Amino acid sequence: MKVIKFGGSSLANGDAFAQAISIIQADDERRVVVTSAPGKRFDDDIKVTDLLINFAKLTINGHNTQDVVASIFGRYQSIGHHFHVQDNDLQAIHDQLVALPKQHYPNNDYLMAAFKAHGERLNAMLMAIILNHQGIKARFIDPLDAGLRVTGTPNNAVVSPEAYINLSNLQYSDDERLIFPGFYGYSLSGYIATFSRGGSDVTGAILARAFHADMYENFTDVDAIYSANPKFVQDPLPIQRMTYREMRELSYAGFSVFHDEALIPAIQGQIPINVKNTWHPEKPGTFIVPEKNFKPDHIMTGIASGRHFSALYLHKYLLNKENGFTLRILQILDRNGVSYEHMPSGIDDITIIFDRNKLSDEQVDIVCSEIQSEVNPDRLEWIEDYAIIMVVGEGMANRVGVMRDIVVPVAENNISLSMVNQGSSEISIMIGTHRKDAINAVRAIYDYFFNQLEDEQ
Structure with a gap:
């Protein structure tokens, strides 16, 4: 049935x-x-x-x-x-x-x-x-x-x-x-x-x-779900088969x-x-x-971009030594009814990425003020200009050098990356760019995976 x-x-x-x-x-x-x-x-x-x-x-x-x-x-x-x-x-x-x-x-x-x-x-x-x-x-x-x-x-x-x-x-x-x-x-x-x-x-x-x-x-x-947005990439490859988790990852970033x-x-x-x-x-x-017994046809299944993000960057020396630092930030977000998308961090830095469509200007001001007052970072910066690109594929999980295959074509097109993050499932890599660079980044990565790389193989 x-x-x-x-x-x-x-x-x-x-x-x-x-x-x-x-x-x-x-x-x-x-x-x-x-x-x-x-x-x-x-x-x-x-x-x-x-x-x-x-x-x-x-x-x-x-x-x-x-x-x-x-x-x-x-x-x-x-x-x-x-x-x-x-x-x-x-x-x-x-x-x-x-x-x-x-x-x-x-x-x-x-x-x-x-x-x-x-x-x-x-x-x-x-x-x-x-x-x-x-x-x-x-x-x-x-x-x-x-x-x-x-x-x-x-x-x-x-x-x-x-x-x-x-x-x-x-x-x-x-x-x-x-x-x-x-x-x-x-x-x-x-x-x-x-x-x-x-x-x-x-x-x-x-x-x-x-x-x-x-x-x-x-x-x-x-006719099908395509490996990239046809508005950004000319005649993208239609996807014949994909897994649930590939669809979820791509939908999050912009597959419509x-x-x-x-x-x-x-x-x-x-x-x-x-x-x-x-x-x-x-x-x-x-x-x-389902993922069980799935055999991918390509290394990368699809690439999607969302240009509706913003980010909050915090820097504080010895952040890794300070107990409860992240907890206090999360409590401030919770108190103001604000959800976040991602929180990549370093030894002295945290970047909190938000869906800008879910945030009012007033919420941005309140959250930034409260974080400055209660957490007292050495540097606090609101980054309005932010885009996220998701590169997704079950075939990426066991392939060596996928990160290089993504970063190199982007760099060759003079696009700077503000964030690179690989998911724990190893089937997705998220990169952050300026909004104006997102479409060119999608084109560069798509061209490498579906044209240059497959020609080499």
């Missing part, structure tokens, strides 16, 4: 829906279907999720919502009409939209979560309606009825362990497709809560684990196909993942598989 998930661009309009349905029909093993909300149909279009967010804001502020409801329903109506579904068969979708402002919510965060989640919910309802209209037996599955329970906050939910037990007990027949909305579950008190990032990907991974699927197929708008947290349920269940293109389903795509 396979769990398949379609992204927003794969369900944006009638033509996209038709393509998705042809994919569902092409394989009887594709039994569980996860839907995203309709995405953009063209460049200047508005995603349905964004329309729902506007709907929620208008509701909170007591403004008229008639026009936005009409716009949202129009998206689903247009797709239904593409398949000659009559409006009376779509009435339940319209009724759900109209009823949203009338429901009880503990606070506005729960209201926002419920409104956002209906992009996926209504698309799953629509998919079931259309499939049945075409003679394909399908059933919309309400996450509440299925027991997809979550904990956490309304807009940052985490799957509850009991959800897997509940989902595994779901009854279904061999001749029906189960249509699940992605992106959300229900809190223990019965309110909708959404996953923060990669929401529908998370749902697909949860269901793949719960149903012990043979494969989790994730249909998107790219998956958020690094989205795959965890599938990883926990050891479910193979196949990333495929909705419009070219005949292509093999990229398989993401």
Whole structure:
């Protein structure tokens, strides 16, 4: 049995829906279907999720919502009409939209979560309606009825362990497709809560684990996951197979196909993942598989860069002799609700790397002031201009000279490195550069590993 998930661009309009349905029909093993909300149909279009967010804001502020409801329903109506579904068969979708402002919510965060989640919910309802209209037996599955329970906050939910037990007990027949909305579950008190990032990907991974699927197929708008960003490197090599941990390392640094947290349920269940293109389903795509018995095709699998980092540099003589120095820094970060990404250190130095998107200017000032006051370093410097590059590959683990192979091409391009750090798994090396140098560094390293080095071999 396979769990398949379609992204927003794969369900944006009638033509996209038709393509998705042809994919569902092409394989009887594709039994569980996860839907995203309709995405953009063209460049200047508005995603349905964004329309729902506007709907929620208008509701909170007591403004008229008639026009936005009409716009949202129009998206689903247009797709239904593409398949000659009559409006009376779509009435339940319209009724759900109209009823949203009338429901009880503990606070506005729960209201926002419920409104956002209906992009996926209504698309799953629509998919079931259309499939049945075409003679394909399908059933919309309400996450509440299925027991997809979550904990956490309304807009940052985490799957509850009991959800897997509940989902595994779901009854279904061999001749029906189960249509699940992605992106959300229900809190223990019965309110909708959404996953923060990669929401529908998370749902697909949860269901793949719960149903012990043979494969989790994730249909998107790219032919494969590439060894480098095609915007930075011309015609990068598509990755045929990679391991879970390679994907996690690369997602963290900037690979955009998956958020690094989205795959965890599938990883926990050891479910193979196949990333495929909705419009070219005949292509093999990229398989993401467990590490056991994995044999890499190349030394380096992929390279990714993130230019959204900043760093705090501290220098203090005899730092290594001072008990509790790092502890006091961590306590300051914790007190101010600040998380850090990495903390490479030397005998007298520590560099703390942050995701700048998660830090306000006020937090930066407060943290720096408190560290200066309580820790009293000899030097304290905030480095705004920071980029991280991750070089990842299972083939790097047992190869001598990988660090040289990375540093030499970077140096030959006159790029200075502010940090080099090899992970304990030995399948990844992280380097720090100035933001302006990150793309050239990616190109230099990619060229060496995939062109010069392989030519030599």
